[in-house]
Amino acid sequence: MKKNSVENIIALSNDLRWKIGDDFHDHLAEGIYADASEIVKNTVQTDDKKQQFRLDSKIDNIVTSKIWGFPIMFLILGLILWITIIGANYPSSMLANLFLDNIHPILKGFAANIGMPWWLDGFLIDGVYLAVAWVIAVMLPPMAIFFPLFTLLEDFGYLPRVAFNLDYLFKKSGAHGKQALTMSMGFGCNAAGVVATRIIDSPRERLIAIITNNFSLCNGRWPTQILIASIFIGAVVPSSLSGFASVSAVIGIAILGIFFMFFSSWALSKTILKGEVSTFNLELPPYRPPRFWKTVYTSIIDRTLIVLWRAIIFAAPAGAAIWLISNITIGGESIAALVINSLDGFGFLLGLNGVILLAYIVAIPANEIVIPTILMLTVLVTGISGGEGAGVMFELDSANETANILKAGGWTLLTAINVMLFSLLHNPCSTTIYTIYKETKSLKWTIIASILPLIMGFVVTFLVAQIWRLIF
Amino acid sequence: MDNKVNSDCNGCPQYNAKGLKKLGVNTENFDFVVALAGNPNTGKSTVFNALTGLRQHTGNWPGKTVTRAEGAFEYNDQKYKLVDLPGTYSLLSTSEDEEVARNFILFGKPDVTVIIVDASRLERNLNLVIQVLEITDKAVLCLNLMDEAKRNHIKIDERALARDLGIPVVPTSARFNEGIPELIKTITEVANGKIICKPHRIKNVPKNIQKAVNKLSAEIEKEFPTIPNSRWIAFRLLEGDTQIINALQAGELN
Numbered sequence: 088m089k090k091n092s093v094e095n096i097i098a099l100s101n102d103l104r105w106k107i108g109d110d111f112h113d114h115l116a117e118g119i120y121a122d123a124s125e126i127v128k129n130t131v132q133t134d135d136k137k138q139q140f141r142l143d144s145k146i147d148n149i150v151t152s153k154i155w156g157f158p159i160m161f162l163i164l165g166l167i168l169w170i171t172i173i174g175a176n177y178p179s180s181m182l183a184n185l186f187l188d189n190i191h192p193i194l195k196g197f198a199a200n201i202g203m204p205w206w207l208d209g210f211l212i213d214g215v216y217l218a219v220a221w222v223i224a225v226m227l228p229p230m231a232i233f234f235p236l237f238t239l240l241e242d243f244g245y246l247p248r249v250a251f252n253l254d255y256l257f258k259k260s261g262a263h264g265k266q267a268l269t270m271s272m273g274f275g276c277n278a279a280g281v282v283a284t285r286i287i288d289s290p291r292e293r294l295i296a297i298i299t300n301n302f303s304l305c306n307g308r309w310p311t312q313i314l315i316a317s318i319f320i321g322a323v324v325p326s327s328l329s330g331f332a333s334v335s336a337v338i339g340i341a342i343l344g345i346f347f348m349f350f351s352s353w354a355l356s357k358t359i360l361k362g363e364v365s366t367f368n369l370e371l372p373p374y375r376p377p378r379f380w381k382t383v384y385t386s387i388i389d390r391t392l393i394v395l396w397r398a399i400i401f402a403a404p405a406g407a408a409i410w411l412i413s414n415i416t417i418g419g420e421s422i423a424a425l426v427i428n429s430l431d432g433f434g435f436l437l438g439l440n441g442v443i444l445l446a447y448i449v450a451i452p453a454n455e456i457v458i459p460t461i462l463m464l465t466v467l468v469t470g471i472s473g474g475e476g477a478g479v480m481f482e483l484d485s486a487n488e489t490a491n492i493l494k495a496g497g498w499t500l501l502t503a504i505n506v507m508l509f510s511l512l513h514n515p516c517s518t519t520i521y522t523i524y525k526e527t528k529s530l531k532w533t534i535i536a537s538i539l540p541l542i543m544g545f546v547v548t549f550l551v552a553q554i555w556r557l558i559f
Numbered sequence: 560m561d562n563k564v565n566s567d568c569n570g571c572p573q574y575n576a577k578g579l580k581k582l583g584v585n586t587e588n589f590d591f592v593v594a595l596a597g598n599p600n601t602g603k604s605t606v607f608n609a610l611t612g613l614r615q616h617t618g619n620w621p622g623k624t625v626t627r628a629e630g631a632f633e634y635n636d637q638k639y640k641l642v643d644l645p646g647t648y649s650l651l652s653t654s655e656d657e658e659v660a661r662n663f664i665l666f667g668k669p670d671v672t673v674i675i676v677d678a679s680r681l682e683r684n685l686n687l688v689i690q691v692l693e694i695t696d697k698a699v700l701c702l703n704l705m706d707e708a709k710r711n712h713i714k715i716d717e718r719a720l721a722r723d724l725g726i727p728v729v730p731t732s733a734r735f736n737e738g739i740p741e742l743i744k745t746i747t748e749v750a751n752g753k754i755i756c757k758p759h760r761i762k763n764v765p766k767n768i769q770k771a772v773n774k775l776s777a778e779i780e781k782e783f784p785t786i787p788n789s790r791w792i793a794f795r796l797l798e799g800d801t802q803i804i805n806a807l808q809a810g811e812l813n
Contacts (some may be wrong), residue, residue: 126723
């Protein structure tokens, strides 16, 4: 009975729809606009001066202009990186000093006093504690500078202008212009960038944005880039230029990432994700002077501490795992050494080495711990004395000592460049992979998103290594 | 305006202790559900934070909120669950975030829907307001970003606006916590039925459409006498919205 009358209603609606014709949607939309403008006419008084709007559009004319748009973008990115790199140095070494030179011996002494067995002491203090200490010392200062700066820029209203500038390039590569926003989020954290792709309506373009988000250098990889660039790239130029050279190298890698993002978006949209580019409205919001202290406070609470906490959660077990594979031996060789030896050949082809490849496997949960893992494994393999010794993560006080260890491990300028490239081009961290799965609900796309950048990394480092060896 | 009074109230422990308790993410055992709707980048998340005491990240770009964030506050011993919906320009077309917002207002049946608009861009924002008012009759207009409107020399007659829309209007500058106490009070009054809304209905449609809508909505009301939004359902049926047709067949709308 009820069912029938519902069907009657639907039948009546079909009938009426036929009668009123095609432009119902337009008429309704027009009706709404007419109502809105009537209401506004009766309730809103606008002064003609409208100064603010004019100032906004003046700024927009400059920051989105064809000539100045891109240089201003790179300048702002460069400035933020510069402040981050320079500013993070001092607090980083202070924290390293505190955690590694002061607290670590105290913990060791305490463990000895209460008669803790050597393996438990090594596992907890040299493995877990040092891994966590490293992550805090190396990551906290740059994040505490980078995130607030980025958030201030975001609150000011600059990000939509970036999207506006890049829209043309995204359209050319068959992707959605809003991908510029998700890409920018990726510079902080790829998992956050992947979640942010929900603003993209078309499933095809959203998949492209998800798969290519990994090409935005994330927070866990900035420190790696910065450290390697300052040790190796900064060292090949006169010392007065070394700061400039390392910042340029890091920006170069970030831009290369953007290039790969465009390139893979284009390749995907021409092959497995074919389709039309959808149009969209992007509102350029008014510039809003950020509330400085509030922004700094919330970005430290919301972003810095959350990302740091995640890093710590992953670093602790990874530190323990590193200690274990370095100290459990099979036939007189530690597991780590066995794996490194078997990976060395492949590593050489890529201009890398077994240590680096193993470090990237260990560091799947968190990119942040790549460098300490490499250092630790290098010490293990070369058997040089320095820092805390085999199976222990450590930070060395000066970049020089780090460089010495790496050079003893057979590192050259080529290795450094390829580590920077490989850090840009490899599988996403496990959190991001899990997020991709949650967002796409598809094993296939998750695998593609994980493997694609890794393959690119292999190809690029291989080519660079071969060409480098031909020339030098 | 009376900004000073507001900030004094905010700072006064008596005020907070007596009436308002920000409950953060604790959304259990609520008495009322409040939805926050509005265009992108009008400060929904800022209002959300001001009401719940949460510090959900806010950013000055459209489309920042993609998930449905939830929080709660308590006022005079009643618990309110707050749902921050993704920002949308309209509920007519069918992109994913618009659907999230529309479905929540339609099927989630919030006790109050707070529509947050950018006071300096009222006309454009009213498009969504008018659509929301077709769906629900318990709404509050939060005239946010009043500071920007003032900077741009825009004056809004709030009382006339409230009369035209048939719902209470509260001017706020959520970033500076201005007007939030008034907003809370208004929300609770609508939730408790102390304020009865008489929402605006779309007027400027051609006669033949008006007739068709009236006929259809009369039929719908005959079948579902308690339905608050028969007109809007009629609009959707005339548009051939399959989701609404399915919902009607499944009996999810009454």
